[in-house]
Amino acid sequence: MIKRRQFLRGLTALGGSYVLTGYGQSSSGSAGASPDGTTIPSASSIIDKTGATWTVVKGVIYRNGRTVGNTYSVSLLLWYGGKMWHIGTGGQFYVCNDLDQWLPCSDPRVDVAATPGTFYGINGHHDYTYTPAQLVSILKGMGVTTYRVGCSDDPSQVNAVVKLAQAFQSNGISLFVLINQGIYDSVGNLFSSESAAYNRGLQAAMTVANALKPYGVTLYECGNELTRQVQTVLDFTNAGTKAIDFNNANWPVMRGAMRGMIDGVKTVQPSAKCGINFCVADIGAADALWDGMQPDGTGGYPKVRWDITTWHNYEVYGNLFNIGIDGAGPGFDLPTYCKARYGVPFMVTEWNTGPEKSQAYRANYITTTLGNFYQARKTHNVQSVMYFILDSGNNTFGVMTNGAALNPPYSAFTSFVASNPDR
Known part of the structure; x- marks a missing residue:
């Protein structure tokens, strides 16, 4: 999760609460937009959420009378x-x-159903005081089938996760392992080059995968919020829908770290699945990485290709299915975009409301948000949604504290899971 100071950077204080200014809200002009699914033909024109009018004349696309990108036929x-x-x-x-470029994809209207069995997930830490057996009991009691935990290649962290993997393997719980290697060297400096970042990522991922392979772990997330580091995003209030929202000079280092981790896992476990995670509405970053582009628009660089698109979606970022573009602009359906653009399963690997919310508010948010995610699993290829977090050590995020249920959030989560089977 983005640090608290950064998490609220897109907010404006107002009367003791926070009002979203940089993320997630739709503009008032969206009410006059054409119905979802409108096409030319048969319509003669389409109005988008900004109020702009789109037409097609002799096979060329126009917006308010001006061509949009390079289109023909x-x-x-x-x-x-x-x-x-x-x-x-x-x-x-x-x-x-958002830069008026036309990017290849598949038909977004085609429903894709995720494979059942791993939908309900939750985050935890490798250094919890819970024993692996206690965690198995807790997760089974909640109906959770996917547990996300992060570790570096530090032996103490890897060994702790190995113990979890051993306990989970025979209990029907999938371990989703975040390889927590970033863009900094051992003394905290940005890596000097793409190759240096790649080699470090490769080494870390091979160490983690070699340790976990014997225990049936096949799902990995390669890096945590790397697009939302001080060195990679230019302004934390930008929603990330444009590649130019990101730091061009430091981009190769981030790309190298991601590529290294993916290649490290695949070297050890060719059939394992690797995810890259994004925040807010970072499709500008995702598209550039997928296509081998730099934020400045130049191309021909190594492509980052992942097996799972993973995303972090805290309430402050906006509704994932109608998330706002830069400047609190009109919203779009992010999982639909990712389904059509990248063609791989989608996972929400962190989601929650803010730490300042009451427990009653959090419980209601859990029920509502799980409902939205659950509905999308059969159409948007939403494979798993992992709540943040099991136990935060206090009342801010978790549904449990020191082994005791934190209600009403815990009851809201478990009641929803019990009433809505993953099948």
């Missing part, structure tokens, strides 16, 4: 999930990003 323009999509020559779908 367009047979269908689609308004769906808060984004514009079109079919170009040869039947290829494209989506328009």
Whole structure:
């Protein structure tokens, strides 16, 4: 999770509470937008959430009378999930990003159902005082089937996670391991080059994967919120929908660390699945990494290709299915975008409301948010959603403290799981 100071940087204090200014809220102009799923043809024009009018004339796409990117022979323009999509020559779908570039994708309207069995998840720490057996009992009592825990390649951390893996393997609980290697060297300085970051990521991931492979661990997350470090994002209040929101000079180091971790896992476990996580609405970063681009728009660099798209979605960032673009602009359906753009399962590996909220508020948020996620698992390829966190050591985030249920959040979580089976 982004540190508390950064977490609130996109907020403006108002009357003792916080009002969202940089993330997640839709503009008032969205009420006049065309219905979701409108196409040309059969409509003659489409109005987006900003009030702009889109048309197609002789196969070329126009917005308010001006061309948008480079298009030709367009047979269908689609308004769906808060984004514009079109079919170009040869039947290829494209989506328009916030820089008016058309990026290749699949048809966003096609429902994709996630494989059942790992949907309900929760985060924990490798240094909990709970024994592995106690954790198994707690998680089974909650109906949790995926447990996310982070570790570096430090032997004490790896050994703690190995003990968890040993206990979980025979109890039907998937361990989702965050390889907590970042963009800094051993003394806290940014790596000097992409290759230095790659080599360190490779080493760390191979160590972790070698230790866990014997115990059935096959799911890894390669780095934590690397797009939201002081050295990688230019302004924490930007939603991240544009590649230019990110630091061009330091981009290769981040890319190298990610590539190294993925390659390290695959060297040890070729069939393992690797995720890269993003925050807020960082599709600008995800697209650039996926396509081998720099934030300045230059291309031809190594591509980062992951098996699972993973995302962090705290309430302050906005509704994941209608998350705002820069400047608190109109929202779009982020999992739909990722489903069509990257074609791999989607996981929410951290989600919660803010630490300042009451327990009653948190319980209601859990019920409502789980409901939204649960509905999307059959259409948006949402494989798993992992609540942050099991035990935070206080009343801020967890659903348990020192082995005792923290209610009503704990009851809200367990009641929802019991009433909504993962099948």
